[in-house]
Amino acid sequence: MNQEKIRVLVAKPGLDGHDRGAKVVARTLRDAGFEVIYTGIRQTPGMIAEAALQEDVDVVGLSILSGAHMTLCPKVVELLRAQGQDDVIVLVGGIVPDEDIPRLREAGVHGIFGPGASTREIADFIEQAVAQRDGQ
Amino acid sequence: MSARDRRNPAALAQGVAAGDRLALARAMTLAENEQPGAHAMLSALFPRTGQARIIGVTGAPGTGKSTLVTALAKAYRNAGLSVGIAAVDPSSPFTGGALLGDRVRMRALSGDDGVFMRSMATRGSLGGLAKATNEIVMLLDAAGFERIIVETVGVGQAEVEIARTAHTTLVVEAPGLGDEVQAIKAGILEIADILVVNKADRPGADRTIRALELMLELGADEPRYAGHHGIIRYPAGQESPLPGHEWQVDVLKTTAVNGAGVEALCGHIEAHWAWLEESGELAVRGRQRIAYALESIIRAELNQRVAAAMPQTDVDRVIDAIYAHETDPYQAAAKLLSPENAEG
Numbered sequence: 001m002n003q004e005k006i007r008v009l010v011a012k013p014g015l016d017g018h019d020r021g022a023k024v025v026a027r028t029l030r031d032a033g034f035e036v037i038y039t040g041i042r043q044t045p046g047m048i049a050e051a052a053l054q055e056d057v058d059v060v061g062l063s064i065l066s067g068a069h070m071t072l073c074p075k076v077v078e079l080l081r082a083q084g085q086d087d088v089i090v091l092v093g094g095i096v097p098d099e100d101i102p103r104l105r106e107a108g109v110h111g112i113f114g115p116g117a118s119t120r121e122i123a124d125f126i127e128q129a130v131a132q133r134d135g136q
Numbered sequence: 137m138s139a140r141d142r143r144n145p146a147a148l149a150q151g152v153a154a155g156d157r158l159a160l161a162r163a164m165t166l167a168e169n170e171q172p173g174a175h176a177m178l179s180a181l182f183p184r185t186g187q188a189r190i191i192g193v194t195g196a197p198g199t200g201k202s203t204l205v206t207a208l209a210k211a212y213r214n215a216g217l218s219v220g221i222a223a224v225d226p227s228s229p230f231t232g233g234a235l236l237g238d239r240v241r242m243r244a245l246s247g248d249d250g251v252f253m254r255s256m257a258t259r260g261s262l263g264g265l266a267k268a269t270n271e272i273v274m275l276l277d278a279a280g281f282e283r284i285i286v287e288t289v290g291v292g293q294a295e296v297e298i299a300r301t302a303h304t305t306l307v308v309e310a311p312g313l314g315d316e317v318q319a320i321k322a323g324i325l326e327i328a329d330i331l332v333v334n335k336a337d338r339p340g341a342d343r344t345i346r347a348l349e350l351m352l353e354l355g356a357d358e359p360r361y362a363g364h365h366g367i368i369r370y371p372a373g374q375e376s377p378l379p380g381h382e383w384q385v386d387v388l389k390t391t392a393v394n395g396a397g398v399e400a401l402c403g404h405i406e407a408h409w410a411w412l413e414e415s416g417e418l419a420v421r422g423r424q425r426i427a428y429a430l431e432s433i434i435r436a437e438l439n440q441r442v443a444a445a446m447p448q449t450d451v452d453r454v455i456d457a458i459y460a461h462e463t464d465p466y467q468a469a470a471k472l473l474s475p476e477n478a479e480g
Binding site: 004005007026027029030031032033034035036037038039040043046047050051053054055056083084085087 | 142157158161162164165169171227228231232233234235236237239240243246247252253254255257259
């Protein structure tokens with residue numbers, strides 16, 4: 001019997017310790033029926049990529065409030081690709097200035113969610129992106 | 137590995153055997169999702185299994201299991217041994233979702249290729265483990281990890297499935313969780329090969345240790361293996377562990393967060409392994425594990441066949457009939473399972 005579950009890694013890269021947003025999102029995605037692997041704060045891109053590999057996740061969600069997204073996000077995408085996980089969907093949540101959005105997309109980030117985004121929106125986005133990836 | 141090979145069971149089996157970590161991760165997903173080809177993949181890898189020593193870590197929520205697992209894994213790494221970890225957290229019974237948080241405590245293990253850690257959700261399994269725990273352990277074993285640590289969900293009193301999976305079961309307690317009566321109840325404490333009082337730097341640790349030791353003394357006349365894991369299947373020619381070779385369950389103190397007592401615990405786990413070998417219990421438990429795994433595979437297969445043979449509409453109709461007291465659940469179940477029904 002096919003029991004596929006969408007697995008999502010929620011990580012907080014960088015040095016700010018404000019993890020309330022990440023926890024709220026992790027909780028919401030759990031309630032949406034996903035298996036959420038929560039890694040906690042102060043993760044390096046290397047740690048995130050390693051966890052994404054061992055957990056074989058469909059989605060990596062990065063929560064960044066420190067302003068370091070232009071350094072950290074492309075690095076995570078690059079490491080995921082280098083280890084053969086080019087099919088992982090990468091999302092960023094947090095404070096991202098408008099002018100950075102196209103640059104993040106170019107760097108391989110699939111979805112960017114600012115402070116106004118509803119948690120339902122994020123869950124729907126994940127469901128659609130995974131279905132699209134799997135050609136459904 | 138290319139994206140195309142993501143779900144190719146033969147390619148995954150080859151990758152696992154060759155030490156490819158992405159292949160191992162994806163093989164785990166295939167097995168956990170019970171996708172087509174999962175059984176063929178596991179069959180291909182079965183000859184490579186049987187090498188690892190499996191250590192189970194169980195206990196109530198908040199006793200420090202994840203931190204202890206991390207400390208144990210670090211000790212094994214210092215000894216030059218590779219470590220696979222499967223850590224289980226509960227799935228929601230309502231949405232099927234899960235929040236798997238064991239990695240938060242295990243960050244000290246990151247960046248080490250000698251460690252592979254996988255988080256698992258129970259997915260409806262009630263015994264303290266995830267549905268596919270055996271398969272994940274098999275895959276870690278086939279990939280060559282020398283020690284495999286299985287961490288159960290935070291358990292209550294009756295989740296004893298870990299004892300059917302692990303060679304050595306640690307039951308972790310912490311100070312202040314219960315009195316002497318809790319310690320003599322049946323269930324979780326009975327499956328311990330080693331009792332660990334973690335957070336031993338906290339007040340009340342000595343009282344907890346005394347309560348557990350008292351519990352052990354009260355049961356000292358009973359051979360520890362009797363009824364240990366339910367039905368025991370001994371190898372031909374052997375009826376029970378050799379006389380005079382009963383294992384003595386001890387209470388050990390650890391403070392996993394700073395590593396105190398962990399070295400001694402590792403030594404005790406090694407001693408338990410030596411006992412398993414010399415007493416013949418290793419073969420006993422090995423056969424038990426196989427019997428249990430076989431039963432699980434057959435049960436899953438039967439569940440699937442029953443589900444396929446019984447259209448949901450029939451089940452719904454029967455539920456309506458029972459609710460209206462037109463029939464009873466026993467007759468209805470017998471009728472649903474009768475051959476005529478399967479054919480019709």
